[in-house]
Amino acid sequence: MAPTSPSYKDAYDLILEAIDMGVYRPGSRLVESELAERFGVSRTPIREALQRLETQSLLMRDGRSLFVAALNHAQMTELYAVRTELEGLAARLAAQHAAEEEIRVLRDMVEADRDLLDKPDALSRANRRFHKQLHLASHNRFLVQQLDLLHRSMALMATTSLAAEGRGDNALSEHAAIVQAIADRDGERAARALKDHLSTAFEVRLKEEARRV
Numbered sequence: 001m002a003p004t005s006p007s008y009k010d011a012y013d014l015i016l017e018a019i020d021m022g023v024y025r026p027g028s029r030l031v032e033s034e035l036a037e038r039f040g041v042s043r044t045p046i047r048e049a050l051q052r053l054e055t056q057s058l059l060m061r062d063g064r065s066l067f068v069a070a071l072n073h074a075q076m077t078e079l080y081a082v083r084t085e086l087e088g089l090a091a092r093l094a095a096q097h098a099a100e101e102e103i104r105v106l107r108d109m110v111e112a113d114r115d116l117l118d119k120p121d122a123l124s125r126a127n128r129r130f131h132k133q134l135h136l137a138s139h140n141r142f143l144v145q146q147l148d149l150l151h152r153s154m155a156l157m158a159t160t161s162l163a164a165e166g167r168g169d170n171a172l173s174e175h176a177a178i179v180q181a182i183a184d185r186d187g188e189r190a191a192r193a194l195k196d197h198l199s200t201a202f203e204v205r206l207k208e209e210a211r212r213v
Helices: 008-020 032-039 043-055 073-097 100-116 120-137 141-154 167-183 187-212
Strands: 059-062 065-068
Touching (some): 008 032, 008 043, 032 043, 073 120, 073 141, 073 167, 100 120, 100 167, 120 141, 120 167, 167 187
Antiparallel strands (some): 059 065
């Protein structure tokens, strides 16, 4: 039987992953024919995927052209407000429900990520993996789904706060504190550590933005 061609869902996931990985950054123009050639997908599923991404506000239109959207200051503030509450809940639930194996994986991720301190882009990707693993440790499928949607919008930030001097090392220490609270089964402490971590990340990002004005 001949292999089936990539579907609309495949095209959507491929484009979304490329945005998430920084292949296409905020402001990048997405051309239907170029995407079809890059991913080996026909133009019809690419067109449908682009329409969905535009509906989700991950792409913006300027005339007939589509570009990866960028978050303005108000949108970024709103995103961090929601992310902080939802991830705080995830940390609290992880302290209650995470298996010992999941906690060891989180701890190992923190240690492995120390080798990436001089590689901000790689550390940013590792940071997303860490947070995703923490979400899964909450053992709440509905919360994980909402956080997945939220983290798609995080890709619309042009830079990573982990590129700021000293931020990577501090972020990993904060990750370690979150994991320790989860390991201690202290949900309130885990939630607070997670919220403090995101508050610091947001503050660093705001300072970096102010320098570029």
